[in-house]
Amino acid sequence: MSLQVGLSAVIVAVVDGEPHVLATRSTGPLGLDGLPFGAFDPEGHRTFEIGLRDWVQAQTGFELGYVEQLYTFGDRGRELPTARLDNVSDQSRIISVGYLGLTPEATEIGGKFDAVWRDWYRYFPWEDHRDGKPDCVASDLAKALKDWSDNAPSNNESIDRWTRASLAFGLDEHPWIEERVLERYELLYEAQIVPESWRDRGKDYPFGLGERVTGVQMRSDHRRILATGMSRIRGKIKYRPVVFELMATTFTLSALQEAVEGILGLQLHKQNFRRALEKARFVEGTGQMEPATGGRPAELFRFRREILAEKAALGVQTPRRK
Amino acid sequence: MSLQVGLSAVIVAVVDGEPHVLATRSTGPLGLDGLPFGAFDPEGHRTFEIGLRDWVQAQTGFELGYVEQLYTFGDRGRELPTARLDNVSDQSRIISVGYLGLTPEATEIGGKFDAVWRDWYRYFPWEDHRDGKPDCVASDLAKALKDWSDNAPSNNESIDRWTRASLAFGLDEHPWIEERVLERYELLYEAQIVPESWRDRGKDYPFGLGERVTGVQMRSDHRRILATGMSRIRGKIKYRPVVFELMATTFTLSALQEAVEGILGLQLHKQNFRRALEKARFVEGTGQMEPATGGRPAELFRFRREILAEKAALGVQTPRRK
DNA sequence: CATATTATACTCAGATTGAGCAAAAGGGGT
DNA sequence: ACCCCTTTTGCTCAATCTGAGTATAATATG
Numbered sequence A, B: 001m002s003l004q005v006g007l008s009a010v011i012v013a014v015v016d017g018e019p020h021v022l023a024t025r026s027t028g029p030l031g032l033d034g035l036p037f038g039a040f041d042p043e044g045h046r047t048f049e050i051g052l053r054d055w056v057q058a059q060t061g062f063e064l065g066y067v068e069q070l071y072t073f074g075d076r077g078r079e080l081p082t083a084r085l086d087n088v089s090d091q092s093r094i095i096s097v098g099y100l101g102l103t104p105e106a107t108e109i110g111g112k113f114d115a116v117w118r119d120w121y122r123y124f125p126w127e128d129h130r131d132g133k134p135d136c137v138a139s140d141l142a143k144a145l146k147d148w149s150d151n152a153p154s155n156n157e158s159i160d161r162w163t164r165a166s167l168a169f170g171l172d173e174h175p176w177i178e179e180r181v182l183e184r185y186e187l188l189y190e191a192q193i194v195p196e197s198w199r200d201r202g203k204d205y206p207f208g209l210g211e212r213v214t215g216v217q218m219r220s221d222h223r224r225i226l227a228t229g230m231s232r233i234r235g236k237i238k239y240r241p242v243v244f245e246l247m248a249t250t251f252t253l254s255a256l257q258e259a260v261e262g263i264l265g266l267q268l269h270k271q272n273f274r275r276a277l278e279k280a281r282f283v284e285g286t287g288q289m290e291p292a293t294g295g296r297p298a299e300l301f302r303f304r305r306e307i308l309a310e311k312a313a314l315g316v317q318t319p320r321r322k
Numbered sequence C: 001c002a003t004a005t006t007a008t009a010c011t012c013a014g015a016t017t018g019a020g021c022a023a024a025a026g027g028g029g030t
Numbered sequence D: 001a002c003c004c005c006t007t008t009t010g011c012t013c014a015a016t017c018t019g020a021g022t023a024t025a026a027t028a029t030g
Helices: A048-060 A135-150 A155-169 A181-190 A195-199 A222-236 A253-264 A270-280 B048-060 B135-150 B155-169 B181-190 B195-199 B222-236 B253-264 B270-280
Strands: A004-015 A018-027 A032-034 A037-039 A066-073 A093-102 A115-119 A250-252 A283-290 A298-303 B004-015 B018-027 B032-034 B037-039 B066-073 B093-102 B115-119 B250-252 B283-290 B298-303
Touching: A004 A048, A004 A222, A004 A253, A018 A253, A037 A048, A048 A066, A048 A093, A066 A222, A066 B066, A093 A222, A135 A155, A155 A181, A181 A195, A181 A222, A222 A253, A250 A253, A250 A283, A253 A270, A253 A298, B004 B048, B004 B222, B004 B253, B018 B253, B037 B048, B048 B066, B048 B093, B066 B222, B093 B222, B135 B155, B155 B181, B181 B195, B181 B222, B222 B253, B250 B253, B250 B283, B253 B270, B253 B298
Parallel strands: A004 A093, B004 B093
Antiparallel strands: A004 A018, A004 A037, A018 A032, A018 A115, A066 A093, A250 A298, A283 A298, B004 B018, B004 B037, B018 B032, B018 B115, B066 B093, B250 B298, B283 B298
16 A cells, blocks of 8 residues: 655744744635645655755745754544545545744745744643643643543543643642643543544534633644644753744844743743853844833844854753742 | 655663664675664554554564654665665655664564664764773774865865864864764765765775774664664653663662663763762662672662653753763 | 672762842833 | 833842762672
8 A cells, every 4th residue: 555645844933922833724624724734745855854845935935944853643543534635635645744843034924825823822722821820721621631530431540540631731739841732732632622532533522612721723633743843842942042043133132031931831030041041152242232122222132053063052941930 | 656654663772781772684685784674554553653563573572662753764865776675665665764662671582583682882883982982983983084074175165074073073172972873973974984875876885994983884774763763862861761661670770870871872970870860769779689799789779650750750860970 | 807899878069040139221201 | 300110131149959079888709
């Protein structure tokens, strides 16, 4: 039997401190959002990455900068029977190679590719802890997960479910671990709290929980791929200076901090964040000032790209506030 | 055009502090070592991981424990024209999904699958820095890389080459960064120091450097996949407690340290290594003793698997000695 | 019973981290 | 001009962690 291979892309940009992803809009019968997705053409492209760049370029008009492979999804169980993916016949498609791309600017999208930038918390409202634990976690999801645990077939299973849920979502005194985005989404999928769980089995979604709680669903397994991308970037930001791929050539330290905070969904301690930046020698001041801060003008900084080569080149530290 | 998808596995075990990988022995006309490799059968297996487990089980008789996806290789440029891969016709093969598997014991291999455990430094002699920088790096490879830099077409290119080489291999005062295994291998490939570079272009290997310096080659791009696996495990060991997947249920702290040292190719500071283990509460003593240490008997410890769930569950810290 | 060998315990200075306070430099209104 | 608000930037301090070294304990060996 033959397989077709698709490429899917999680393309991230930060707009005013809010992380956005490039999403394809509401096509097909179900009218769901999706990620940019295209077939990989082994004739035309020597590598996946070249294929991806070409195809994003052709369809959205902008050039990808930083790109890394995320994961290869080959799980037949997760397929959406009703999905119609461009250029890929459902019969043979099994595999999609996910990529993460980071761009410094959310260029407006033109061309035939009907894509828009969307706040990524639209799909994952429970992931934004910048103003403390959001209500949707603290009450609605906690309750739904509790129900799921209580309705387990055995007592052991019940305990196991609640242990996993409370660890993943930072309930019952457990700390919130921001990079476990995928783990949380998969738990919600397993607990059938998220509409995809029902849709993939051809059933109607029975819950009363709205998008405010469960987030906006995506077609096929795209929300899972997005979760993988978010996990990756949240983890990587701590040990590789990848944030700078999301910034313009110059930026204020506050803007940089807001970008990191947006990605992590957490607030950071300003003074310590800056101290860590200085110690790692990631940035250097340009004499210029940015006056429109609303207070004292801020100096504009630039990323010292040389540091990527120098020594260990660790990531940005993320000292939690409070 | 259709593609075939193969699964390749980097399966690691530590024998007496020496990391080993499962290799397939010298089949085919060239008589090269390779990694276990099999076609992915989308009909028979719902996921890659299930497929991999099944097929390793069937061919070697043992059960994989910890498994994670490494990377998907789809690079046509790296293909070996003369390779003959079992069950996969060369015509259509482009993609292979690499997996990393960790097992606590190097079970002897039986069955039709002609596999052996091999010290992984056999393929990467320059990666073992447990007794300081090895000669093959300090002299032979440094010289070969210097030649490659000097023979660059332009002066800029020459500087760029040497910068990359000295950074990757820790020359000229740069520190050795153990997890950059893949980067180093790819540099040697690019610099045509490694036999694969010539073989893949259908030429004979012209150098006088022996296997003591360039390591033992593998068929197709398997040495690159192995390098990817080594990079992954060397990086991950620091932020996830994966070493324990390589240990039996009980072990002495020295054996644990030797395993980590073997993986990283570095020596660690014993006291500080233990202090870090204690602080993270990764292990707990069983009252039992291991008498055959050659000196004072050592207590046998066990991994506290609960910690995987608890809090952040960081990795083992790796305080360098000297 | 001394010696070699390995395991384990303890100490200490320097660096790093978490947290908070204080001053500086703008804008806007009165 | 002056006060108030806001944001940037500079500085301090205690608690903890890290790197490195020293000392002692428990075996086997000759």
